Amino acid sequence: MRRPRAPAGDLLLTAALGALSGVSLLALVFPSMLVVITSFNASDFLTFPPQGWSLRWYEAMAGNWEVRQAATLSLKVAALVVAIDLLLGVPAAFPLTRARFRGRELLRTFLFSPLMLPGIVIGIGLLFFFMLLGWSLSLPLLVISHVVVTLPFIVSMTSARLAVLDPTYEEAALSLGASQVQKFAHIVLPQLWSGIAAGAAFAFLLSFDNFTVSLFTASDRLRPLPIVLFYLLRYDINPLVGAVSSLEIGLALFVLLVGSRLLGLARLTQLSRRVT
Amino acid sequence: MRSPRVGTWHQAELAAPAVVFLIIFLAIPLLLLFAFGLVDIRAARVVPGSWTLEHYARILGDPFYYRIFLRTFWMGLGATIFCLLFGYPVAYLFTRVGPAARQVLLVLILAPLLTNAVVRTFGWMIILGGQKGLINALLLRVGLIDEPVRILYTMSGVLIGLTQIQLPFMILPVIAALEGQDRSLQEAAAGLGATWAQTFFHVVVPLSLPGVLTGSALVFVISYTNFAVPALLGGGSFAVIPTFIFEQISALLQWNNGAVLSSLLLGTAMVMLWLFNRASARLLRWTR
Numbered sequence: 001m002r003r004p005r006a007p008a009g010d011l012l013l014t015a016a017l018g019a020l021s022g023v024s025l026l027a028l029v030f031p032s033m034l035v036v037i038t039s040f041n042a043s044d045f046l047t048f049p050p051q052g053w054s055l056r057w058y059e060a061m062a063g064n065w066e067v068r069q070a071a072t073l074s075l076k077v078a079a080l081v082v083a084i085d086l087l088l089g090v091p092a093a094f095p096l097t098r099a100r101f102r103g104r105e106l107l108r109t110f111l112f113s114p115l116m117l118p119g120i121v122i123g124i125g126l127l128f129f130f131m132l133l134g135w136s137l138s139l140p141l142l143v144i145s146h147v148v149v150t151l152p153f154i155v156s157m158t159s160a161r162l163a164v165l166d167p168t169y170e171e172a173a174l175s176l177g178a179s180q181v182q183k184f185a186h187i188v189l190p191q192l193w194s195g196i197a198a199g200a201a202f203a204f205l206l207s208f209d210n211f212t213v214s215l216f217t218a219s220d221r222l223r224p225l226p227i228v229l230f231y232l233l234r235y236d237i238n239p240l241v242g243a244v245s246s247l248e249i250g251l252a253l254f255v256l257l258v259g260s261r262l263l264g265l266a267r268l269t270q271l272s273r274r275v276t
Numbered sequence: 277m278r279s280p281r282v283g284t285w286h287q288a289e290l291a292a293p294a295v296v297f298l299i300i301f302l303a304i305p306l307l308l309l310f311a312f313g314l315v316d317i318r319a320a321r322v323v324p325g326s327w328t329l330e331h332y333a334r335i336l337g338d339p340f341y342y343r344i345f346l347r348t349f350w351m352g353l354g355a356t357i358f359c360l361l362f363g364y365p366v367a368y369l370f371t372r373v374g375p376a377a378r379q380v381l382l383v384l385i386l387a388p389l390l391t392n393a394v395v396r397t398f399g400w401m402i403i404l405g406g407q408k409g410l411i412n413a414l415l416l417r418v419g420l421i422d423e424p425v426r427i428l429y430t431m432s433g434v435l436i437g438l439t440q441i442q443l444p445f446m447i448l449p450v451i452a453a454l455e456g457q458d459r460s461l462q463e464a465a466a467g468l469g470a471t472w473a474q475t476f477f478h479v480v481v482p483l484s485l486p487g488v489l490t491g492s493a494l495v496f497v498i499s500y501t502n503f504a505v506p507a508l509l510g511g512g513s514f515a516v517i518p519t520f521i522f523e524q525i526s527a528l529l530q531w532n533n534g535a536v537l538s539s540l541l542l543g544t545a546m547v548m549l550w551l552f553n554r555a556s557a558r559l560l561r562w563t564r
Contacts, residue, residue, distance in 0.1 A: 009473035017365040024362035025381075027440045028388050031399025034410070038402055092294040094287075101288050111294060114302060116549075118501030120518050121542045124525060124534060125305030128312050131320050148301050151294060202390075209392040212503050215522065229394045233508055237401055245395040252390040256383065265382045269448050 032249050039242035057243040067244060070228040077139070077224060078207040081146040085203045088147070089154030090196060096155065097162040112152045119212030122148060127216040137219035145217035146207040153206065154199040160267060161195025198262040205255045209248070309542075312535035320531065331532045341537070345544070348516040351431070352500030352548075355438035356446075359495045360488065362439065363446035368480070370447075371454045389444045393504040400437045400509060404428040429511030437509040438499045445498060446491035453487020454480070486559045493552030497545045517541050 042052030061067055095101070096108055114122065126145050127137075135141060165188070173183045211226040218224055223231075225244070232238040259268050316326040335341050370381050388396060403410045404427040412424040427433045457480070465475040499505075503518040510519070517537060525534035 007471045007473070010471050013473040013476060017368060020362055021365035021369045024366050024443055025384055027362070028384050028443060031396055031403060031440065032388070032391060034402050035395065035399045088294040088297055091290040095289075095291050099288055104288075107288070107291055107295070110298065111291070114298070116497075117302075117306075118497070118542065118545060120501055120503050120521065121306070121309065121538050122302065124521070124538050125309040126301065127525070128308050128531070128535070129301070129305040132308065132322065144301055148298065151298070155294070205390060209390075211393050215503065216525070226392055226394050229392075229398070230504070230508070233394065233398055233401065235512065237398075237405065241398055245392075245398055248392050248395050252392070253387060256387055256390055260383075265379060265386070268386055269382070269451075 035242055036246045036249060038239070039246040041239060041242070057239050060240050061243040064240060066223075066228055067225070067240070070223050070225040071244075073139075073222060074208050074225040077143055077146060078204045080143045081150055081207040082200050082204050084143065084147050085151055085154045086196065086200060089151050089199070090158050090192075092155050093158035093162055097159045098167075111155050114149050115152050119149065119210075120215075123213040123216030126213070130217075137217060137222070139222060142214065142218050142222060142224070145213050146210055149210065149213055150203040150206050153202045154196070157199035157202070157263065158192065158195045160263070161192050165191050194262040198259045198268075201255050201258050201262075205252060208251070306542075309535055310539050312531060313539050317531045317535075320529065331536045335533065335536050335540070344515050344517055344520055345540070347431075348500060348518070348541075349544075351434060351438070351506065351516055352496045354431075354435045355442055355499035356492050356496045358435060358439040359442050359446040360492065363443050363491065364450055364488070366443075367447045367450035367454055370451050385444050385447050388441065393441065394508070396441055397437055397505055397508045400433070400440070401428060404433050404436065404509070428509060429514065431510070431514075433509040434506050434514065437505045438502060441502075441505060442495040442498055445494040446488075449487045449491040449494070450484060451487075453484040453490075456487075457483050486556050489552050489556040489559065493549050493556075496552070497549055500545055500548070501541060 038050060039057055040053050040055065041050040042054040042056065043050065092111060096104065096111065123145065126141075126148070130137065130141055169187050169191075170183055173187045174180075178186070209226060210224070211230065214224050214227050215230075218227055225248075229241055229244060232241050256268075312322075313331055314327055314329065316323040316328060366381070366385070370378060373381070401409075405412075409424075409428065411427065412421075415421045416424065427436070461479050461483070462475050465479050466472075470478070501518055503522060506514055506516045507519050507522070510516070518541070521534050521537045521541070524530040524537065
């Protein structure tokens with residue numbers, strides 16, 4: 001029963017859906033594009049379109065002691081966080097994917113619970129905990145707080161790879177006389193590598209980007225980059241932020257590229273389970 | 277069937293380090309958060325044996341806090357409604373295009389998810405900002421307005437920022453729900469003479485409601501507990517619970533207030549999450 005012409009209702013709906021999705025796709029990318037464009041602005045204020053082009057804000061960023069310190073700290077923290085995440089998270093993926101035991105669903109819920117909890121509550125809880133123990137805020141405590149919120153990503157991405165591994169190869173290796181260690185090093189790890197690497201890349205980015213937890217677990221003397229950015233924006237807009245932000249956007253796109261190469265874009269949609 | 281030797285790498289004990297870590301640094305701190313609302317804390321020290329309900333009574337009895345909670349609730353609900361309005365069409369678009377366009381859409385949807393919250397908010401500050409902001413500069417030049425309109429540092433600005441930041445959390449679950457639909461139902465509706473609009477509203481949308489609820493739950497909870505967006509786009513005097521808690525804890529060292537308000541924030545967020553989940557489970561039973 002084909003109609004010669006689409007009814008008015010259909011046209012209206014097409015127009016409405018088209019307009020709304022157009023607006024939201026624009027809204028998704030436009031602010032970040034704008035940040036990058038204005039970072040090359042030559043004037044003292046953030047005017048759009050820029051009055052002239054220059055790299056002065058990138059020079060200002062490179063010359064800013066506070067920003068340099070913060071960037072170094074954030075890189076250091078993120079590297080340590082990934083190392084600890086791997087040690088804790090990769091082994092946890094095995095029982096979660098393969099073993100059958102009572103309470104496995106409970107274990108899964110518990111390991112993924114940091115994703116469902118607001119970052120502000122995790123940050124405050126940790127601050128209270130550290131203060132109660134009489135530990136003053138320091139680099140190790142900042143690292144611990146980031147491990148709490150990034151650990152689920154290593155576990156979930158490693159499990160995602162592990163779930164599609166064929167155990168036949170491992171059984172073959174064992175029946176040919178390989179030890180458990182040899183089996184792990186030569187059969188499991190090479191196949192698991194892409195999941196672990198993707199998890200590590202995202203954990204690194206999420207630690208580097210973390211704002212809400214750091215707000216409470218970073219001391220005034222140890223401010224990671226997002227916190228410094230926040231204070232540069234809190235009462236006035238400092239154009240220096242544009243240059244730093246552009247670099248952060250570049251890093252995010254790089255990690256997205258790496259992740260999509262390793263796991264495929266479709267699987268990355270599980271990132272949406274992140275709640276901070 | 278697995279041989280027992282393969283199993284030795286898959287024992288539950290392998291998860292022990294991660295579990296112990298999260299018990300110490302997640303479960304205990306959260307319990308502590310609740311406990312700190314029930315004792316007196318002076319100068320960052322717990323007064324021993326000072327169990328009291330006084331802090332809860334003080335905050336629950338004060339209409340001032342009630343108003344801030346209400347504003348936070350509206351902020352979360354507003355962002356959820358806008359995300360649904362603008363996110364659903366994108367999810368629908370995704371299910372109707374070819375593989376190449378899907379890849380492009382996925383990048384557009386995922387990229388903001390990975391960009392720092394402060395950075396994305398900064399983009400909106402450039403757009404919404406005072407006289408020199410993009411929107412005002414454009415409107416003034418076109419002559420549509422004579423005076424700059426105030427969007428930055430208002431609830432509208434906060435809602436715009438929240439909506440953009442949470443859009444992916446709505447789009448992705450809705451895509452999953454739309455993809456899971458049996459296409460033959462749409463064909464059947466069309467075969468029975470329904471227009472496309474009728475099919476959309478009577479078949480496609482009702483069947484995707486579980487995904488809509490999942491997305492709404494995520495968007496609501498993240499917006500309701502968000503700090504960066506209201507702190508930056510709302511300005512210094514815009515008080516919602518997360519920004520108020522931050523001020524209480526960091527600037528005023530009112531830890532009792534901070535603990536009670538955080539517990540209430542988490543508690544109300546979890547109740548909302550539970551309500552969304554229950555509604556979603558009901559719908560799932562109904563759609564099958």
